[in-house]
Amino acid sequence: MFGHKNVARLPRGYPQFFDRGQGAVIWDVDGREYVDMLCSWGPILLGHVDPEVEAAASTAAARGDCLNGPSPVLVELAELLTDTVAHADWAIFSKNGTDATGLAVAVARAETGRGQILMAHGAYHGIAPWSAVPGTPGVLDQEVSSTPRYDYNDIESLERAVDRAGTDLAAIVVTPIRHEVRRDLEDVKPEFATRSRELCDRLGAVLILDEVRCGLRTDPRGSWEPLGIRPDLSAWSKALGNGHPIAALLGIRALEHAATTVSATGSFWLNSAPMAAAVATLTRARQADLLTSMTAAGSAFQQGLRDQASAHGLVVSVSGPATMPFMTFDGDDDFDVARVWAAACAERGVYLHPTHNWFLSAAHSPAIISRVLDATDLAFGRVAAWS
Ligand SMILES: Cc1ncc(COP(=O)(O)O)c(C=O)c1O
Structure with missing residues (x-):
């Protein structure tokens, strides 16, 4: 068992294996x-086993998911x-966030003929060597290269890194918000x-926005669209x-040629079922009411957590988009x-993480949130008694 889904990284009592999910609820194998x-x-985003998404995916799968070329759903x-997405003139598809960020880096290098990719200290863009922390087992120093890092939201440090x-600056990679593990968002x-745009x-460098984590949960037009960037x-x-495996790199017209020159392909990258799932998901995500109700x-x-913590005499910082x-x-x-606190929540039937941000879906109804808050209140009680 590897990576972030290894339960050894969580407090005791969390399950490793799951049986099923439905809406906002999951069941472990016990x-x-x-x-x-x-x-x-x-x-x-829409809840586990969303009926429209699953119908679209299984209809596509029944016609042949993996053929010699894509289906028109591409x-x-x-x-x-x-x-x-406001800035996008073209799209290329793959499976994982790592594929999409890696392709972005390749397109930026192909376009500029330069090598350096700037990213923030502590940011995560996937498991490819270009974004690895020096010293990561299995990654050569020369693969990590001398990529200088900047501090998120710190213009001076960005300018220093630039x-x-x-003259070797190919791209600045940035996430829409600061969402590193083990710190407030x-x-x-x-x-x-x-400043990063300027x-x-x-x-003559490329600005890459890594929407892998925020995408469709902030603004479907692009997370920085409200800022006009x-x-x-x-x-x-x-x-x-x-939940279906799909990733996309989106780009402006000026980078279209470079995108056609990079090495980009994979046996399953053009499968039709995940694309049909994405069409169904995106169609729903474009409707304004989705984000409005998820945000509410x-x-x-978030307010419930603040109120409960203060009622228990605990000082917390609740951060991040709703x-x-x-x-x-x-x-x-x-931590x-x-x-x-997280272990006490899990004991009471709420699965969240002590060091990584959480996510809401459209299935998190007011009734579900109130069920969650019942559990978090008891968990705060446990913490107040413990500390
Ligand atoms: C911002 C960001 N970029 C890239 C990735 C990598 O995505 P994947 O795990 O699908 O390769 C992640 C994964 O958590 C991420 O949060």
């Missing part, structure tokens, strides 16, 4: 039921994406987003297929308190 506040680490999905990259400062424009490339996955449910959850909430305890640098 039949225990949990409200899923992690949404499979992001992919579940065109339908590309047109829907370019019609939805200076260090010099933080909105992007508009002036930071603006620097790329001035230096458009990237050159954006990488999407997770929520795009409501998430805001009620659809991607997170909470830390004051002074809990090692010991968070682990006690």
Whole structure:
């Protein structure tokens, strides 16, 4: 068992294997039921086993999921994406977030003929060597290269990193918000987003927005669209297929030629069932009421946590967009308190994570949120008695 889905990283009592999911609820193999506040680490946007998404995927699968070329649903999905995401003129598809961010880096390098990719300290863009932390077992130092890192939301550190990259600057990669593990989530400062756009424009570099985690949970037109800042490339996955494996790299017209020159392919990248699932998911995600009701449910959850913590005499910081909430305890640098709290939530049938942000889906109704808050209140009680 490897990576973030290894239960050894969670407090004792969390299940490793699951039997099924439905709407906002999941069941482990021992039949225990949990409200899923992690949404499979992001992919579940409409709820587990959404009937429309599953019908679209199984209809496509019944016609042949993996053929010698794509089905026309590829065109339908590309047109829907370019019609939805403001900066996008074209789309290429793959499976995972790592594929999409890796393709973005390749397109930026192909276009500019340069090598350096700037990313934020602590940011996660997948498991490819270009974004690995130096010293990662199995990754050669020369694969990590000398990629300088900047601090998210810190213009001076971004400018310093740009200076260090010099004439070899190919791209700045940035996430729409700061969403590293083990810290409060933080909105992007508009002036930071603006500066990253200006620097790329001035230096002929490519601005890559990694939408893998935020995509469709903030603004389906693109997470920085409300700021009026458009990237050159954006990488999407997770929520795009409501659990079906699909990723997309979207780009502006000026980078279309470069995108056709990079090495991009995979045996399953053009399967039709995940694309049909993505069409159904995106069609729903484009309707304004989806984010409105998810935001209302998430805001009620966030406010409920604040009220409960204070009633128990605990100081917490609740952060993140309402659809991607997170909470830390004051002074809990090692996340010991968070682990006690999360374990108590799990015991009471709520699955969330002590160090990684959570996700809401459209299936998180007010009734589900109130069920979750019943459990979190008892968990705060446990923490208050423990600390
Ligand atoms: C911002 C971001 N980019 C890229 C990735 C990598 O996606 P995947 O795990 O699908 O390869 C993740 C995964 O969590 C992510 O959060």
